[in-house]
Amino acid sequence: MCDDVMHESQNTQTQTQNSQVDWSQTNTPAYIPNIWGRLYSTKFSLNGEYCWQESAKQNPEYYDLIEPEFTLGRALNCSFVMKKDIIKSNIIKSVSKQHFVIRRDLSEILSPAIITDLSYNGTYVNKVLIGKGNSRVLDDNDEISVTHPVVKIFVFKDLFKNEQDKVPKEISQKYYISRTLGQGACGIVKLVYNKVKCTKHAMKIIKKSRLTNGKIDNLNDPAKIMNEVNIMKALRHPCIVSTEEVFDTREAVFIILELMQGGELFDRITRQGHLTEKLTRFLFRQMVLAVKYLHSQGITHRDLKPENVLLESKDDETVVKITDFGLSKFVGEDSFMKTMCGTPLYLAPEVLKANGQSSYGPEVDVWSLGVILFVCLVGYLPFSTEYKEVSLRSQILSGKYRFSHAHWKGVSLQAKLLMKRMLTVNVERRITLDQILKHSWMQDDEVTFKVERLLSQRMHNNNSLKMPTGDADDENNNAECLPVAKLGGIKRSLSSSFNSSEPLPKKLRVGMVCLNNDNMNDSDSTCSID
Numbered sequence: 001m002c003d004d005v006m007h008e009s010q011n012t013q014t015q016t017q018n019s020q021v022d023w024s025q026t027n028t029p030a031y032i033p034n035i036w037g038r039l040y041s042t043k044f045s046l047n048g049e050y051c052w053q054e055s056a057k058q059n060p061e062y063y064d065l066i067e068p069e070f071t072l073g074r075a076l077n078c079s080f081v082m083k084k085d086i087i088k089s090n091i092i093k094s095v096s097k098q099h100f101v102i103r104r105d106l107s108e109i110l111s112p113a114i115i116t117d118l119s120y121n122g123t124y125v126n127k128v129l130i131g132k133g134n135s136r137v138l139d140d141n142d143e144i145s146v147t148h149p150v151v152k153i154f155v156f157k158d159l160f161k162n163e164q165d166k167v168p169k170e171i172s173q174k175y176y177i178s179r180t181l182g183q184g185a186c187g188i189v190k191l192v193y194n195k196v197k198c199t200k201h202a203m204k205i206i207k208k209s210r211l212t213n214g215k216i217d218n219l220n221d222p223a224k225i226m227n228e229v230n231i232m233k234a235l236r237h238p239c240i241v242s243t244e245e246v247f248d249t250r251e252a253v254f255i256i257l258e259l260m261q262g263g264e265l266f267d268r269i270t271r272q273g274h275l276t277e278k279l280t281r282f283l284f285r286q287m288v289l290a291v292k293y294l295h296s297q298g299i300t301h302r303d304l305k306p307e308n309v310l311l312e313s314k315d316d317e318t319v320v321k322i323t324d325f326g327l328s329k330f331v332g333e334d335s336f337m338k339t340m341c342g343t344p345l346y347l348a349p350e351v352l353k354a355n356g357q358s359s360y361g362p363e364v365d366v367w368s369l370g371v372i373l374f375v376c377l378v379g380y381l382p383f384s385t386e387y388k389e390v391s392l393r394s395q396i397l398s399g400k401y402r403f404s405h406a407h408w409k410g411v412s413l414q415a416k417l418l419m420k421r422m423l424t425v426n427v428e429r430r431i432t433l434d435q436i437l438k439h440s441w442m443q444d445d446e447v448t449f450k451v452e453r454l455l456s457q458r459m460h461n462n463n464s465l466k467m468p469t470g471d472a473d474d475e476n477n478n479a480e481c482l483p484v485a486k487l488g489g490i491k492r493s494l495s496s497s498f499n500s501s502e503p504l505p506k507k508l509r510v511g512m513v514c515l516n517n518d519n520m521n522d523s524d525s526t527c528s529i530d
Contacts, residue, residue, distance in 0.1 A: 036104055037065035037113055039080075039144075039154040051151045056086040062157070065113075068106050072146075073098040073118075094121045094147040100130075102138065102156075110160060110179040112193050113138040121147045137176045137195040139164065163190075167205075171247055171254055175203065192256065201244060204255040229253060231299060238458035239290035241310060241323040262311025262318050265372075269306060274379030274407075277415055279316055282447050283309075284373055285437070286320035286455070291369060292433045294322070295362050304368035305346045306375060319454055345381055346371045349397050349425045363427045366436070370422025377415060378407040382423065399425040414441035 040062045042048035063080065071078040075097040082095045096119040105111040115138050117123040117130035124145035130136055138144075140158040145151050164172040171177075178191040187206040194201065232243040232255070247254040262268075265283070269275060275283070287309060294301055301308075303324060312319035348367035350360040374382045382401030385392045390400060401423060408416065418441045421431040436442060 034066050035064045035159055036106065037102075037138075037159050038157040039063045039065065039070075040157060041154060042143075042152045045152075048152070050148075051088055051091045051146070051153055053084075053086050053088060059086060063154075065102070065104075068104055070102040071098055072100055091147060091151060096120060099123060099146055100144075110191075112176040112178065113156070113158065114198055115144070119146070124149045135198045137193050137198055139172075139176055139195065167254065168247060168249055171203075175201070175256070177203070187252070191259070200259045202257045202259045204257060205252055206255070207252045208250075226253070229255060232257075235294075235297065235299075237290060237293045238319060238455045238462070239286045239321055240293065241321045242462075257323075258321075260310040260312055260321060260323075262313045262315070264307050265309035265311060265320070265376075266306035268311060269375060269379060272379075275376045277377065277412060278444070278447065280373070280376040280415075281442065281444055282317055282451065283320050284369075284376065285442060285447060285451050287322065287369060287372065288433055288436050289451075289455075290320070290322045291365050292437075295365070295433065300362040301365050301368075302351075303346075304365055304372065306372055309372065317450060317454075319458055344392060345383055347396060349399065350427055352393055352397055361427070363430055363432075366422055366430055366433060369436075370419060373415075373419050373422060374401070377411050377419070378404065380404070380407065397425070399423060412441065414439075417441070 041052065041056070041059075043052040043056045043059075044061070067079070070080070072080045072082065074082050074092065074095050078098060082092055082099070084092055087095075099119045100115055100117055100123040102113055102115045104113045114135050115123070115125065115130065116135040117132055119132060123130050125136055125138065125142050127143070127145065127149040129149075138156045138158070140156070140161060142156045143152050144154045144156060146153055163177045167175075167177060174195060176193040176195055178193060181189040181191050181202060183189065187204065190203045190205065192201050192203045193199065226248070229243070229246050229248075232241075233246060236242070241260065242258045243255060244258065245256040247256075287304075291301065291304070301322065304322070308322060308324040310321045310323055312321065346368045348360070348364040351364055354360050371382055380402070383392055383395045384402070387395060387402060390398075395401065418431070418436065418439050421439075422436070424430040431439070
């Protein structure tokens with residue numbers, strides 16, 4: 001008797017909750033961590049009159065989602081079997097054996113639930129048809145209908161509640177907000193899913209600074225933020241991270257970027273110590289092509305470094321993409337830059353000489369590429385504050401880089417010569433991007449062919465991008481196979497400390513004796529390039 005009273009009370013409470021627009025069911029129930037979602041039936045609402053039998057009210061008000069897959073249909077092997085004793089007969093006859101499936105990757109933190117339409121007569125989310133073989137992301141309080149928009153059968157409750165309510169509505173309506181990828185002083189980066197296409201993206205959130213003591217923080221200056229946004233939106237190249245969409249609000253700018261699954265070049269070098277010449281040539285060729293494209297568009301990057309070079313996949317031979325244009329600047333044919341900016345370890349001498357007063361040109365990117373080439377080949381920085389006898393500024397201004405014969409002994413002479421020509425202090429004598437591509441070290445037909453084929457494929461894929469169709473299972477798998485990106489300005493910079501994040505195999509002895517490549521011995525040295 002007591003149990004019946006409690007059950008009736010619980011039913012009444014649940015009915016009251018179900019009548020509300022905002023479900024009061026807790027979002028993250030710690031007491032049942034294995035339940036990731038619930039399907040509340042609409043049998044107690046007006047919507048349910050179209051599909052549920054009166055006798056269905058004796059069944060549970062909701063169904064817990066525990067397994068990574070939930071199916072609905074007439075087939076007896078479905079998770080929820082559409083039977084005549086609970087569903088009206090005129091609805092049953094239009095339901096497929098397997099009408100839809102809901103999947104969730106429980107191995108991925110805060111991944112969304114994805115519903116795939118397997119039917120001929122339609123599955124709808126919030127009255128919008130998914131389409132046979134197509135998928136979409138399910139969000140909290142989404143209504144699921146079968147055979148017709150009006151036949152609402154379930155309301156989905158997400159028990160792994162995300163942060164939809166912490167972003168503007170125009171974003172939450174289109175994207176499912178997942179876990180944090182990174183954060184820093186300038187903002188935060190979130191993994192997001194396009195609800196309709198089920199594709200993964202990175203969302204860079206940059207908060208707009210407020211005045212402090214009458215001054216605007218340069219890092220979060222709204223003008224500088226929008227400068228980066230405008231640059232990124234204008235760029236179209238397979239080796240440049242693409243900007244999908246931008247949302248500009250009073251408090252922040254939300255930038256939707258392509259997601260790079262391979263991480264940073266910085267991390268790849270750190271893990272491997274250094275890269276082989278052939279792999280370096282493969283990746284470096286793409287970097288040069290990307291920077292050449294930027295310069296053709298009148299843009300100088302000014303902050304090239306391994307953290308801003310991203311890899312599309314974990315494979316060795318993968319697409320390279322340049323990102324983080326916060327310091328970039330459009331330059332006309334007769335205009336030059338004066339701003340003192342960039343990461344000090346990769347700064348060109350002319351930037352230091354300019355000191356914000358005199359000007360410099362796009363050649364600064366060639367110098368930065370030279371530092372990247374140096375690090376790729378031997379795994380340590382050519383210039384560092386750790387080299388105590390000479391300040392970092394003096395090292396760069398004089399072109400005195402640390403040359404460890406122990407690390408360079410396995411590197412070809414042509415690679416050394418290219419590196420030297422890029423780290424040339426005299427801008428007029430510094431090698432150009434076109435000359436780099438024609439340099440003897442870069443002449444590798446196999447690498448050139450692989451790069452051209454890879455980039456051509458990416459260009460073709462981008463131009464022919466469309467909604468996925470075909471087999472439902474294939475579509476659902478494709479939905480998880482996606483392009484990626486780190487968001488610049490909010491992650492660590494490459495430290496010059498040997499004991500922190502610098503990819504340096506060992507601490508080098510300081511020997512400020514200038515040696516050339518024809519006079520090599522087993523000691524470390526510092527070479528000057530002018």
